[in-house]
Amino acid sequence: MASTPPAAQHPLALFGVEELLTDDEREIRDTVRAFVADRVRPQLAEWYEAGHVPARELAVELGKLGVLGMHLTGYGCAGTNAVSYGLACAELEAADSGLRSLVSVQGSLAMYAIHAFGSEAQKQRWLPELAAGRAIGCFGLTEPDFGSNPGGMRTRARRDGDDWVLSGSKMWITNGTVADVAVVWARTDDGVRGFLVPAGTPGFTATEITRKLSLRVSVTAELAFDDVRLPAEAMLPDARGLRAPLSCLDEARFGIVFGATGAARDCLETTIAWAVDRQAFDRPVAGFQLTQQKLVDMTLELGKATLLALHLGRRKDAGSLRSEQISLGKLNNVREALTIARECRTILAAAGITLDFSPLRHANNLESVLTYEGTSEVHTLVLGQALTGVPAFR
Numbered sequence: 001m002a003s004t005p006p007a008a009q010h011p012l013a014l015f016g017v018e019e020l021l022t023d024d025e026r027e028i029r030d031t032v033r034a035f036v037a038d039r040v041r042p043q044l045a046e047w048y049e050a051g052h053v054p055a056r057e058l059a060v061e062l063g064k065l066g067v068l069g070m071h072l073t074g075y076g077c078a079g080t081n082a083v084s085y086g087l088a089c090a091e092l093e094a095a096d097s098g099l100r101s102l103v104s105v106q107g108s109l110a111m112y113a114i115h116a117f118g119s120e121a122q123k124q125r126w127l128p129e130l131a132a133g134r135a136i137g138c139f140g141l142t143e144p145d146f147g148s149n150p151g152g153m154r155t156r157a158r159r160d161g162d163d164w165v166l167s168g169s170k171m172w173i174t175n176g177t178v179a180d181v182a183v184v185w186a187r188t189d190d191g192v193r194g195f196l197v198p199a200g201t202p203g204f205t206a207t208e209i210t211r212k213l214s215l216r217v218s219v220t221a222e223l224a225f226d227d228v229r230l231p232a233e234a235m236l237p238d239a240r241g242l243r244a245p246l247s248c249l250d251e252a253r254f255g256i257v258f259g260a261t262g263a264a265r266d267c268l269e270t271t272i273a274w275a276v277d278r279q280a281f282d283r284p285v286a287g288f289q290l291t292q293q294k295l296v297d298m299t300l301e302l303g304k305a306t307l308l309a310l311h312l313g314r315r316k317d318a319g320s321l322r323s324e325q326i327s328l329g330k331l332n333n334v335r336e337a338l339t340i341a342r343e344c345r346t347i348l349a350a351a352g353i354t355l356d357f358s359p360l361r362h363a364n365n366l367e368s369v370l371t372y373e374g375t376s377e378v379h380t381l382v383l384g385q386a387l388t389g390v391p392a393f394r
Protein backbone atom coordinates (compact mmCIF):
# COMPACT_ATOMS: atom_id res chain seq x y z
CA MET A 1 0.00 0.00 0.00
CA ALA A 2 1.36 3.44 -0.99
CA SER A 3 2.12 5.66 2.00
CA THR A 4 0.23 8.99 2.23
CA PRO A 5 2.53 11.95 1.65
CA PRO A 6 2.83 14.23 4.69
CA ALA A 7 0.48 17.22 4.71
CA ALA A 8 1.98 20.42 3.32
CA GLN A 9 3.00 22.94 5.98
CA HIS A 10 2.78 26.70 5.87
CA PRO A 11 6.26 28.27 5.43
CA LEU A 12 6.11 29.98 8.81
CA ALA A 13 4.80 26.86 10.56
CA LEU A 14 8.15 25.26 9.72
CA PHE A 15 9.77 27.88 11.93
CA GLY A 16 7.24 27.55 14.76
CA VAL A 17 6.50 31.28 14.63
CA GLU A 18 2.99 30.88 16.03
CA GLU A 19 4.33 29.64 19.36
CA LEU A 20 6.37 32.82 19.78
CA LEU A 21 3.26 35.02 19.99
CA THR A 22 0.98 35.65 22.96
CA ASP A 23 -2.78 35.05 22.78
CA ASP A 24 -3.38 38.81 22.62
CA GLU A 25 -0.91 39.24 19.77
CA ARG A 26 -2.48 36.39 17.80
CA GLU A 27 -5.93 37.87 18.34
CA ILE A 28 -4.90 41.30 17.07
CA ARG A 29 -3.18 39.75 14.05
CA ASP A 30 -6.21 37.62 13.22
CA THR A 31 -8.58 40.58 13.57
CA VAL A 32 -6.54 42.67 11.12
CA ARG A 33 -6.21 39.66 8.79
CA ALA A 34 -9.98 39.22 8.74
CA PHE A 35 -10.55 42.93 8.04
CA VAL A 36 -8.10 42.84 5.16
CA ALA A 37 -9.69 39.70 3.70
CA ASP A 38 -13.16 41.12 3.93
CA ARG A 39 -12.74 44.81 3.15
CA VAL A 40 -9.53 45.21 1.18
CA ARG A 41 -8.55 42.16 -0.83
CA PRO A 42 -11.71 41.96 -2.95
CA GLN A 43 -11.09 45.50 -4.27
CA LEU A 44 -7.32 45.68 -4.41
CA ALA A 45 -6.83 44.89 -8.08
CA GLU A 46 -9.43 47.49 -9.04
CA TRP A 47 -7.85 50.17 -6.82
CA TYR A 48 -4.38 49.32 -8.09
CA GLU A 49 -5.37 49.47 -11.73
CA ALA A 50 -7.19 52.78 -11.20
CA GLY A 51 -4.35 54.18 -9.10
CA HIS A 52 -6.94 55.25 -6.60
CA VAL A 53 -7.66 54.37 -2.99
CA PRO A 54 -10.72 55.55 -1.03
CA ALA A 55 -8.41 56.82 1.70
CA ARG A 56 -11.03 58.69 3.72
CA GLU A 57 -13.47 55.79 3.97
CA LEU A 58 -10.64 53.37 4.69
CA ALA A 59 -9.19 55.62 7.39
CA VAL A 60 -12.49 55.61 9.28
CA GLU A 61 -12.68 51.83 9.05
CA LEU A 62 -9.04 51.46 10.11
CA GLY A 63 -9.80 53.80 13.02
CA LYS A 64 -12.67 51.56 14.12
CA LEU A 65 -10.36 48.58 13.80
CA GLY A 66 -8.04 50.38 16.24
CA VAL A 67 -4.83 50.26 14.20
CA LEU A 68 -4.20 54.01 13.79
CA GLY A 69 -1.53 54.97 16.30
CA MET A 70 -2.24 51.65 18.01
CA HIS A 71 1.12 51.52 19.82
CA LEU A 72 0.62 55.00 21.33
CA THR A 73 -1.10 55.54 24.67
CA GLY A 74 -3.95 57.86 25.62
CA TYR A 75 -5.91 60.23 23.36
CA GLY A 76 -8.02 57.43 21.92
CA CYS A 77 -5.04 55.27 20.93
CA ALA A 78 -5.14 51.53 21.60
CA GLY A 79 -1.87 51.35 23.56
CA THR A 80 -0.80 47.89 22.35
CA ASN A 81 2.73 46.58 22.52
CA ALA A 82 5.15 47.07 19.64
CA VAL A 83 4.97 43.45 18.46
CA SER A 84 1.19 43.72 18.04
CA TYR A 85 1.66 46.88 16.00
CA GLY A 86 4.22 45.07 13.87
CA LEU A 87 1.92 42.11 13.33
CA ALA A 88 -0.85 44.48 12.22
CA CYS A 89 1.56 46.09 9.75
CA ALA A 90 2.42 42.64 8.36
CA GLU A 91 -1.25 41.85 7.80
CA LEU A 92 -1.90 45.20 6.12
CA GLU A 93 1.13 44.84 3.88
CA ALA A 94 0.21 41.24 3.05
CA ALA A 95 -2.65 42.94 1.24
CA ASP A 96 -0.74 45.91 -0.18
CA SER A 97 2.18 48.12 0.89
CA GLY A 98 -0.01 51.13 0.10
CA LEU A 99 -2.46 50.22 2.83
CA ARG A 100 0.35 49.75 5.34
CA SER A 101 1.82 53.09 4.21
CA LEU A 102 -1.43 54.87 5.02
CA VAL A 103 -1.40 53.40 8.52
CA SER A 104 2.36 53.92 9.04
CA VAL A 105 2.28 57.56 8.03
CA GLN A 106 -0.80 58.23 10.10
CA GLY A 107 0.33 56.42 13.26
CA SER A 108 4.09 56.35 13.24
CA LEU A 109 4.88 59.64 11.52
CA ALA A 110 2.06 62.17 11.98
CA MET A 111 0.56 60.91 15.26
CA TYR A 112 3.87 59.89 16.79
CA ALA A 113 5.32 63.35 16.07
CA ILE A 114 2.38 65.04 17.80
CA HIS A 115 2.39 62.50 20.64
CA ALA A 116 6.13 62.81 21.29
CA PHE A 117 6.71 66.50 20.59
CA GLY A 118 3.35 68.28 20.67
CA SER A 119 1.80 70.57 23.28
CA GLU A 120 -1.12 69.27 25.32
CA ALA A 121 -3.46 71.44 23.22
CA GLN A 122 -2.06 69.98 19.98
CA LYS A 123 -2.45 66.44 21.30
CA GLN A 124 -6.05 67.07 22.40
CA ARG A 125 -6.89 68.74 19.11
CA TRP A 126 -5.50 66.11 16.74
CA LEU A 127 -4.76 62.73 18.29
CA PRO A 128 -8.32 61.51 19.04
CA GLU A 129 -9.45 62.52 15.55
CA LEU A 130 -6.45 60.89 13.91
CA ALA A 131 -6.83 57.70 16.00
CA ALA A 132 -10.46 57.44 14.90
CA GLY A 133 -9.56 58.05 11.26
CA ARG A 134 -11.89 61.05 11.11
CA ALA A 135 -8.81 63.07 10.30
CA ILE A 136 -5.80 62.06 8.20
CA GLY A 137 -2.23 63.20 8.77
CA CYS A 138 0.85 63.44 6.58
CA PHE A 139 4.54 64.04 7.30
CA GLY A 140 6.60 66.37 5.16
CA LEU A 141 10.35 65.95 5.46
CA THR A 142 11.61 65.11 1.94
CA GLU A 143 12.10 67.95 -0.54
CA PRO A 144 12.57 67.89 -4.31
CA ASP A 145 16.35 68.29 -3.88
CA PHE A 146 16.84 66.69 -0.47
CA GLY A 147 15.72 63.10 0.16
CA SER A 148 18.49 61.02 1.69
CA ASN A 149 20.00 64.14 3.19
CA PRO A 150 17.09 65.98 4.84
CA GLY A 151 19.60 68.14 6.72
CA GLY A 152 19.96 70.17 3.51
CA MET A 153 16.29 71.17 3.52
CA ARG A 154 15.41 74.60 2.14
CA THR A 155 11.87 74.94 3.51
CA ARG A 156 12.07 77.81 5.92
CA ALA A 157 9.97 79.22 8.76
CA ARG A 158 10.68 82.78 9.82
CA ARG A 159 9.19 84.70 12.68
CA ASP A 160 6.89 87.63 12.02
CA GLY A 161 5.75 89.01 15.35
CA ASP A 162 4.26 86.03 17.19
CA ASP A 163 3.45 84.26 13.93
CA TRP A 164 5.54 81.99 11.76
CA VAL A 165 5.72 82.35 7.98
CA LEU A 166 6.47 79.10 6.17
CA SER A 167 7.83 78.89 2.62
CA GLY A 168 9.19 76.05 0.52
CA SER A 169 8.07 72.67 -0.77
CA LYS A 170 7.98 69.01 0.17
CA MET A 171 8.02 66.09 -2.25
CA TRP A 172 6.76 62.49 -2.29
CA ILE A 173 4.48 63.02 0.68
CA THR A 174 2.22 60.07 1.47
CA ASN A 175 -1.42 61.03 2.21
CA GLY A 176 -0.56 64.60 1.13
CA THR A 177 -3.75 65.51 -0.75
CA VAL A 178 -6.11 63.75 1.66
CA ALA A 179 -4.52 64.98 4.87
CA ASP A 180 -6.34 67.29 7.28
CA VAL A 181 -3.06 68.17 8.94
CA ALA A 182 0.51 68.14 7.69
CA VAL A 183 3.46 67.78 10.04
CA VAL A 184 6.04 69.92 8.24
CA TRP A 185 9.73 70.19 9.05
CA ALA A 186 11.42 73.51 8.31
CA ARG A 187 14.67 75.32 8.94
CA THR A 188 14.45 78.22 11.41
CA ASP A 189 17.00 80.51 13.05
CA ASP A 190 16.80 78.02 15.89
CA GLY A 191 17.55 74.92 13.75
CA VAL A 192 15.02 72.46 12.29
CA ARG A 193 11.56 72.70 13.89
CA GLY A 194 8.23 70.97 13.24
CA PHE A 195 4.93 72.71 12.43
CA LEU A 196 1.33 71.54 12.24
CA VAL A 197 -0.24 72.96 9.10
CA PRO A 198 -4.00 72.32 8.73
CA ALA A 199 -5.30 71.71 5.20
CA GLY A 200 -6.88 74.84 3.80
CA THR A 201 -4.43 77.23 5.42
CA PRO A 202 -3.96 80.07 2.88
CA GLY A 203 -0.83 79.56 0.76
CA PHE A 204 -0.67 75.78 1.42
CA THR A 205 -1.40 73.54 -1.58
CA ALA A 206 -1.06 69.81 -2.12
CA THR A 207 -0.86 68.27 -5.59
CA GLU A 208 -1.15 64.56 -6.21
CA ILE A 209 1.74 62.82 -7.99
CA THR A 210 0.28 60.63 -10.73
CA ARG A 211 1.59 58.08 -13.26
CA LYS A 212 3.16 56.01 -10.49
CA LEU A 213 4.18 52.43 -11.27
CA SER A 214 4.53 51.61 -7.58
CA LEU A 215 2.35 52.14 -4.50
CA ARG A 216 -0.66 52.85 -6.66
CA VAL A 217 -2.97 52.12 -3.71
CA SER A 218 -1.51 55.07 -1.83
CA VAL A 219 -1.78 58.83 -2.21
CA THR A 220 1.56 60.55 -2.91
CA ALA A 221 1.79 64.34 -3.19
CA GLU A 222 3.90 67.43 -3.51
CA LEU A 223 3.24 70.10 -0.87
CA ALA A 224 3.87 73.79 -1.53
CA PHE A 225 4.05 76.54 1.08
CA ASP A 226 3.81 80.04 -0.27
CA ASP A 227 4.31 82.37 2.71
CA VAL A 228 1.94 80.33 4.84
CA ARG A 229 1.15 82.28 8.02
CA LEU A 230 0.88 80.12 11.13
CA PRO A 231 0.21 81.07 14.75
CA ALA A 232 2.94 80.54 17.34
CA GLU A 233 1.01 77.51 18.66
CA ALA A 234 1.49 75.71 15.32
CA MET A 235 5.05 74.78 16.26
CA LEU A 236 5.73 71.44 17.96
CA PRO A 237 7.33 72.76 21.16
CA ASP A 238 9.43 69.71 22.04
CA ALA A 239 10.90 68.94 18.61
CA ARG A 240 14.34 70.51 18.32
CA GLY A 241 16.71 69.72 15.48
CA LEU A 242 16.77 66.95 12.91
CA ARG A 243 16.80 64.28 15.60
CA ALA A 244 13.07 64.81 16.10
CA PRO A 245 11.91 63.86 12.57
CA LEU A 246 14.55 61.10 12.44
CA SER A 247 13.09 59.55 15.58
CA CYS A 248 9.68 59.51 13.85
CA LEU A 249 11.24 57.72 10.89
CA ASP A 250 12.57 55.03 13.24
CA GLU A 251 8.99 54.41 14.36
CA ALA A 252 7.76 54.01 10.81
CA ARG A 253 10.73 51.85 9.80
CA PHE A 254 9.90 49.51 12.63
CA GLY A 255 6.49 48.93 11.05
CA ILE A 256 8.17 48.30 7.69
CA VAL A 257 10.43 45.62 9.21
CA PHE A 258 7.28 43.62 9.94
CA GLY A 259 5.26 44.89 6.99
CA ALA A 260 7.73 43.61 4.40
CA THR A 261 7.41 40.09 5.83
CA GLY A 262 3.65 40.32 5.20
CA ALA A 263 4.15 41.13 1.53
CA ALA A 264 6.69 38.31 1.18
CA ARG A 265 4.42 35.84 2.95
CA ASP A 266 1.52 36.70 0.68
CA CYS A 267 3.71 36.16 -2.39
CA LEU A 268 4.85 32.77 -1.17
CA GLU A 269 1.37 31.60 -0.11
CA THR A 270 -0.04 32.67 -3.47
CA THR A 271 2.74 30.96 -5.39
CA ILE A 272 2.75 27.67 -3.49
CA ALA A 273 -1.01 27.33 -3.92
CA TRP A 274 -0.69 28.02 -7.63
CA ALA A 275 2.32 25.75 -8.17
CA VAL A 276 0.63 22.78 -6.52
CA ASP A 277 -2.32 23.16 -8.85
CA ARG A 278 -0.62 24.13 -12.11
CA GLN A 279 0.49 21.30 -14.37
CA ALA A 280 3.41 21.30 -16.80
CA PHE A 281 4.82 18.21 -18.48
CA ASP A 282 1.94 16.25 -16.86
CA ARG A 283 2.89 17.04 -13.28
CA PRO A 284 2.44 19.86 -10.78
CA VAL A 285 4.88 22.73 -11.19
CA ALA A 286 5.44 22.39 -7.42
CA GLY A 287 6.88 18.93 -8.07
CA PHE A 288 9.87 20.15 -10.09
CA GLN A 289 13.09 20.25 -8.11
CA LEU A 290 13.97 23.65 -9.55
CA THR A 291 10.66 25.04 -8.26
CA GLN A 292 11.19 23.45 -4.85
CA GLN A 293 14.67 24.97 -4.67
CA LYS A 294 13.13 28.41 -5.19
CA LEU A 295 10.33 27.78 -2.68
CA VAL A 296 12.72 26.50 -0.03
CA ASP A 297 15.19 29.36 -0.48
CA MET A 298 12.34 31.88 -0.22
CA THR A 299 10.93 30.14 2.84
CA LEU A 300 14.33 30.32 4.55
CA GLU A 301 14.53 34.07 3.92
CA LEU A 302 10.92 34.68 4.94
CA GLY A 303 11.40 32.73 8.15
CA LYS A 304 14.64 34.53 9.01
CA ALA A 305 13.07 37.91 8.25
CA THR A 306 10.06 37.10 10.42
CA LEU A 307 12.24 35.96 13.32
CA LEU A 308 14.35 39.10 12.98
CA ALA A 309 11.21 41.27 13.05
CA LEU A 310 9.98 39.50 16.17
CA HIS A 311 13.36 39.81 17.83
CA LEU A 312 13.46 43.55 17.13
CA GLY A 313 9.85 43.87 18.29
CA ARG A 314 10.66 42.19 21.61
CA ARG A 315 13.62 44.54 22.01
CA LYS A 316 11.36 47.53 21.31
CA ASP A 317 8.90 46.35 23.92
CA ALA A 318 11.79 45.93 26.36
CA GLY A 319 12.98 49.47 25.60
CA SER A 320 16.33 48.26 24.28
CA LEU A 321 15.91 48.65 20.50
CA ARG A 322 18.61 50.81 18.94
CA SER A 323 18.28 52.85 15.78
CA GLU A 324 20.93 50.90 13.85
CA GLN A 325 19.10 47.67 14.70
CA ILE A 326 16.03 49.07 12.96
CA SER A 327 18.27 49.73 9.93
CA LEU A 328 19.31 46.09 10.08
CA GLY A 329 15.71 44.96 9.93
CA LYS A 330 14.60 47.47 7.30
CA LEU A 331 17.52 46.72 4.99
CA ASN A 332 17.28 42.95 5.26
CA ASN A 333 13.54 42.47 5.29
CA VAL A 334 12.64 44.81 2.44
CA ARG A 335 15.51 43.54 0.29
CA GLU A 336 14.54 39.92 0.86
CA ALA A 337 10.82 40.60 0.40
CA LEU A 338 11.55 42.20 -2.95
CA THR A 339 13.70 39.24 -4.01
CA ILE A 340 10.94 36.85 -2.94
CA ALA A 341 8.28 38.80 -4.82
CA ARG A 342 10.31 38.73 -8.03
CA GLU A 343 11.20 35.03 -7.65
CA CYS A 344 7.55 34.14 -7.04
CA ARG A 345 6.68 35.91 -10.27
CA THR A 346 9.10 33.66 -12.16
CA ILE A 347 7.25 30.58 -10.89
CA LEU A 348 3.89 32.04 -11.87
CA ALA A 349 5.37 32.76 -15.27
CA ALA A 350 2.87 34.41 -17.61
CA ALA A 351 0.09 34.25 -15.04
CA GLY A 352 2.29 36.37 -12.80
CA ILE A 353 2.19 39.46 -14.96
CA THR A 354 -1.43 40.44 -14.33
CA LEU A 355 -3.24 41.73 -11.26
CA ASP A 356 -4.85 38.31 -10.82
CA PHE A 357 -1.83 37.33 -8.71
CA SER A 358 -0.13 39.46 -6.07
CA PRO A 359 3.67 38.96 -6.45
CA LEU A 360 4.37 41.49 -9.21
CA ARG A 361 2.11 44.06 -7.53
CA HIS A 362 4.03 43.47 -4.28
CA ALA A 363 7.36 43.71 -6.14
CA ASN A 364 6.36 47.03 -7.69
CA ASN A 365 5.29 48.33 -4.30
CA LEU A 366 8.43 47.11 -2.57
CA GLU A 367 10.51 49.21 -4.97
CA SER A 368 9.10 52.24 -3.13
CA VAL A 369 9.47 50.61 0.27
CA LEU A 370 13.14 49.93 -0.55
CA THR A 371 13.55 53.68 -1.19
CA TYR A 372 11.43 55.44 1.40
CA GLU A 373 12.24 55.67 5.10
CA GLY A 374 15.91 55.59 4.16
CA THR A 375 17.13 53.91 0.97
CA SER A 376 18.87 50.54 1.13
CA GLU A 377 22.13 52.39 0.42
CA VAL A 378 21.64 54.76 3.34
CA HIS A 379 20.84 51.89 5.75
CA THR A 380 23.92 50.07 4.47
CA LEU A 381 25.98 53.14 5.38
CA VAL A 382 24.34 53.31 8.82
CA LEU A 383 25.39 49.71 9.41
CA GLY A 384 28.81 50.27 7.86
CA GLN A 385 29.38 53.06 10.35
CA ALA A 386 28.12 50.87 13.19
CA LEU A 387 30.60 48.16 12.20
CA THR A 388 33.65 50.31 11.57
CA GLY A 389 33.03 53.53 13.43
CA VAL A 390 33.82 55.35 10.19
CA PRO A 391 30.99 57.39 8.59
CA ALA A 392 30.89 57.09 4.78
CA PHE A 393 27.99 59.41 4.02
CA ARG A 394 29.98 62.19 2.38
Ligand SMILES: Cc1cc2nc3c(=O)[nH]c(=O)nc-3n(C[C@H](O)[C@H](O)[C@H](O)COP(=O)(O)OP(=O)(O)OC[C@H]3O[C@@H](n4cnc5c(N)ncnc54)[C@H](O)[C@@H]3O)c2cc1C
Nearest residue numbers: 139140141142147148172173174368371372373375377393
Ligand atom coordinates in the same frame (compact mmCIF):
# COMPACT_ATOMS: atom_id res chain seq x y z
C1 LIG B 1 5.99 56.33 -2.62
C2 LIG B 1 6.82 57.21 -1.74
C3 LIG B 1 6.28 57.75 -0.59
C4 LIG B 1 7.04 58.61 0.20
N1 LIG B 1 6.47 59.18 1.32
C5 LIG B 1 7.16 60.14 2.01
C6 LIG B 1 6.54 60.85 3.09
O1 LIG B 1 5.38 60.59 3.45
N2 LIG B 1 7.25 61.84 3.70
C7 LIG B 1 8.52 62.16 3.34
O2 LIG B 1 9.08 63.07 3.93
N3 LIG B 1 9.15 61.49 2.33
C8 LIG B 1 8.49 60.49 1.65
N4 LIG B 1 9.11 59.81 0.61
C9 LIG B 1 10.44 60.22 0.19
C10 LIG B 1 11.54 59.22 0.51
O3 LIG B 1 11.80 59.18 1.87
C11 LIG B 1 12.77 59.61 -0.34
O4 LIG B 1 12.45 59.30 -1.68
C12 LIG B 1 14.04 58.89 0.09
O5 LIG B 1 14.50 59.38 1.31
C13 LIG B 1 15.15 59.03 -0.96
O6 LIG B 1 15.30 60.33 -1.36
P1 LIG B 1 15.39 60.71 -2.92
O7 LIG B 1 14.31 59.98 -3.64
O8 LIG B 1 15.42 62.18 -3.01
O9 LIG B 1 16.75 60.08 -3.42
P2 LIG B 1 18.22 60.74 -3.31
O10 LIG B 1 18.49 61.15 -1.91
O11 LIG B 1 18.37 61.76 -4.39
O12 LIG B 1 19.13 59.49 -3.66
C14 LIG B 1 19.38 59.05 -5.00
C15 LIG B 1 20.27 57.82 -4.93
O13 LIG B 1 21.52 58.16 -4.32
C16 LIG B 1 21.76 57.31 -3.21
N5 LIG B 1 22.48 58.04 -2.18
C17 LIG B 1 22.16 59.24 -1.62
N6 LIG B 1 23.08 59.60 -0.73
C18 LIG B 1 24.00 58.61 -0.72
C19 LIG B 1 25.21 58.39 -0.02
N7 LIG B 1 25.66 59.25 0.90
N8 LIG B 1 25.92 57.28 -0.28
C20 LIG B 1 25.48 56.37 -1.19
N9 LIG B 1 24.35 56.53 -1.89
C21 LIG B 1 23.64 57.63 -1.66
C22 LIG B 1 20.39 56.88 -2.74
O14 LIG B 1 20.44 55.68 -1.96
C23 LIG B 1 19.68 56.69 -4.07
O15 LIG B 1 20.01 55.44 -4.61
C24 LIG B 1 8.38 58.90 -0.15
C25 LIG B 1 8.93 58.31 -1.30
C26 LIG B 1 8.16 57.46 -2.09
C27 LIG B 1 8.77 56.85 -3.31
